[in-house]
Amino acid sequence: MRITVIGCGNSGLIHAAKLLENNIEVGILKTSNAVNDDFFHIMQQERGYNVKDETNGGKRFFARPEFITKDVKKAITFADILMITTTTSQHEYVAQKIAPFVRDGQIIVLIPGYMGSLIFKKYIDKNVIYSEWETTAYNGRIVDSMYVRITFYNPRNAISVLPVCELSNVLNLMSRCFPNTSYSRKHILESALHNPNMIVHPIGVLFSASRIEHSKGEFWMYREAFTDSVINVIKAFDVQKNRMLQEFGCEPLDYFEAAKWRNEENLDIDAMTVFKSFADSSNKGPSFINHRYLNEDVPNGLGLFISIGKVIGIDVSVPQSIMTLSSALLNKNLSHNARTIEYLLQKNKVTINDIKFVID
Known part of the structure; x- marks a missing residue:
């Protein structure tokens, strides 16, 4: 299982770190040209970033993904699962950027969703499965362009899937990635309404x-x-x-x-x-x-x-x-x-x- 995390903000780097800790192959794609640019260049030079995980006894480790890039084609073709961790305001922009490279069978995960799957479907004419989360599995922030601090996790993280018939398959994959993500909502509208x-x-x-x-x-x-x-x-x-x-x-x-x-x-x-x-x-x-x-x-x-x-x-x-x-x-x-x-x-x-x- 290969995952590309799309977004170099707090959420993207935190979830990428937890995936790497779980021995999953991860790439990171930055789509903006301004936010967190300094830290992005540091990560590229160092080929990773430092993490302090306070949800795991203050454990410190170096997260080293397969790549940290702005190359959209490389990032999208690499992955089985695409995790969108940008703000929901960027959904339209991200959907248009990744659409030419998305292939049949990929799973697109929106963290969070606000029914953004329907925006991606406008641009992506492929046999793709969508999953929407009402919030993140882990919280924290980038500290002074020096390291990523993970401060909190949700013991229960619920997801929804479009189409609903693929729920069992996606839930199985997501719970392997994040053990607390083994719960579901009925549909993407329910996830949107429970977004805190x-x-x-x-x-x-x-x-x-x-x-x-x-x-x-x-x-x-x-x-x-x-x-x-x-x-x-x-x-x-x-x-x-x-x-x-x-x-x-x-x-x-x-x-x-x-x-x-x-x-x-x-x-x-x-x-x-x-x-x-x-x-x-x-x-x-x-x-x-x-x-x-x-x-x-x-x-x-x-x-x-x-x-x-x-x-x-x-x-x-x-x-x-x-x-x-x-x-x-x-x-x-x-x-x-x-x-x-x-x-x-x-x-x-x-x-x-x-x-x-x-x-x-």
Whole structure:
């Protein structure tokens, strides 16, 4: 099994390191020309990068992939599995770049998805299987262009597969790559709705905007933002989200219960206790408002949610309000070019049956 990790950010390098630790052949493809460029050149010179894995007793090791490149053809033809770890805002760009080199039988994994498989299908006319994750298997960050620090892992990492009939095959492969990735969702829409970033990123920034700007880099979002009143907003969002889950044959699951399921080994612990423990171990940030927490998760996550809600006729007033106020914060219209179900299905008029057909 050969895997190309597409994306040289925190997520890409962390997951590549864990794959290498698991003795899997890995290549790394950088698709951007600006983000993390300094570290990219260092990695190329050193033919790898240093890792400190705090999820494994602080183990330090040197991750040495087969290649670290910007050569798209080399990277795509090398792999059986392509793991897309860029931001979801880059899905269209990445799909167009890799499409000429994708071959039948490859698996394309989107981490996370937001139903981005449907974007890749627009450009890739091959017999390809897609898998979407609601979040990452491991978390951490690049530290001062010196090493990659892995700080947290999800004991349970759920994935979905398109087409659904390939679920067993893909789940078997993914669980060999990452032992915590042995759980599944019904379809890519359920994975999108359980993406935690869609809820906590916009809400955390929106209700802490003045604190973020005033603190000048000393804001700890998960520790500071989610007071009792802000948690009430998350719960109000959950009511609307769970209505949508039920419309598509999925079990309702509140945000904090979903977070506990992902983050905690012991499911007997209270969900809020788990969330507070996660908050205490989380990193600082964001340090500015014009951040991907709004620029990515509002148009791609909330935009998708709102568009589907309108199709099936459920109340989407909470995410709509968050999108409106986030747009006002940034002084730009985040609904413009948002990821909508109409855009993904390339139809002006979408019905619930259209959505059910494509996700199955």
